[in-house]
Amino acid sequence: MSQPHWLLHRGTPERRRLDGETIVEQAHALLHEGGSAALSMRTLAAALGTSTSALYRHVPSKPWLLVAIVDLVLAEVDTAPTYDPAEPARSRLESLSMSYRRALAAHPHLHEVLTSQVALTPNSMRIAEAALFCLREHGIGDDELTDAYNAWCGYVIGFSILETKARNVAPDPALQNAMRAQLEQADLDGFPILRELMAELADRAYGLRWQGDMLGSGDASFGWGLRALLDSYERRGGAQKRRTKGTAE
Amino acid sequence: MSQPHWLLHRGTPERRRLDGETIVEQAHALLHEGGSAALSMRTLAAALGTSTSALYRHVPSKPWLLVAIVDLVLAEVDTAPTYDPAEPARSRLESLSMSYRRALAAHPHLHEVLTSQVALTPNSMRIAEAALFCLREHGIGDDELTDAYNAWCGYVIGFSILETKARNVAPDPALQNAMRAQLEQADLDGFPILRELMAELADRAYGLRWQGDMLGSGDASFGWGLRALLDSYERRGGAQKRRTKGTAE
DNA sequence: ACCTGAACACCGTTCAAGT
């Protein structure tokens, strides 16, 4: 046992030596528990038992720290199925998409921290490589690869961000009231479809809610749209394959 | 002319009577010009020539103000083509999608303000109504409507947010350097596709850039993915139509 | 009724000073 004498610990809450990795992990923990409002350089330092200014010896800035948190979460995305030769191209891309979404959905406060930061980190590049690999296996030609990749990112990341955004109810009471009022029957005049379907859509469809999450319809809807997108990829890739085959022969 | 004597204006920069609408418009102008960093209650009050605390008589809170800005931008989305009987269902939904994206892309700092706020405002409901109308015209049945709507929102809004996010380069120098380094040839070991295609993808594909916008490939990629999605909607709607017709007869 | 200045409880970041 290398436990130091208890006297040495007096007044120092968990004083392990500081380094960049532990700072990022603690920052992620604070974000996960209390959202971005609970993550300031001051609260972070307090949680680590150091002074605020000590953090700046291991971390260059708060924006840098936030990007590091995003990369930490992206480490959860599994790219192994992408290179599994037993799987057909379509289910490889589906696995990657679901894993991506699962990672983002598992961290409901991450979207608060994605603002304006481009994710050009080791893990985001690992995922980009895997996605491009899948699209090629689908038969998407190099001329369409950029568009297909951007559309895939737009759907998978965009949907997930939007979903977690929608899950976070505004803590502002003025806003809560304004939004509740908007859903009252009286304000649905002129919106016949919304009125007709509100019972079905409320708390299930994006935006049409004022509290709570999407009652698990996020999973179903994400899959529904993903299959729609993959259907088109498959058809387009198949068409491209036949075309190149035709010109070769 | 009801111009008051010039003496009455001494030292009062544009002192028009305060009201909620002008506050929201000025706030939007500040956001549009300088991003969210340039929009504080203090700078806003200064731009309007009043004290900070005076704003709180017309606007309940900053979160409320941000939602009002979003609604102001959503007013630009044109839902008229949705109800044009001359247009086929598919091009109605395409028009709506493009108009939505155009509004979001025209305000590159709006994404900084969308954080955690649900858009349950008059204009967001007008757009939701229009989208649901289009999906029904497509032949999507009520059982699939929620999923189809969520997938559409995820793609259209998600893609647009992601695109404007990516367009905003991090102002932090520490971050700029880290991202540039990530794109150096040395760091592309283990990413064969990225290395092979980097010349084509850089500054065109999402994430794979460290400065500048997506060189206009956002337009093309958005349209590419949208057509892929609409293809699937059309097929699914058609199948549903045939199915209900079959059971009816 | 509407606006003001001052105050409260926070931010991220820097920097001379300590060990």
Next chain:
DNA sequence: ACCTGAACACCGTTCAAGT
């Protein structure tokens, strides 16, 4: 080399006091 306290230039919001 690493950490500290104090300071700087900001935040959103409140509230007694003015007119």
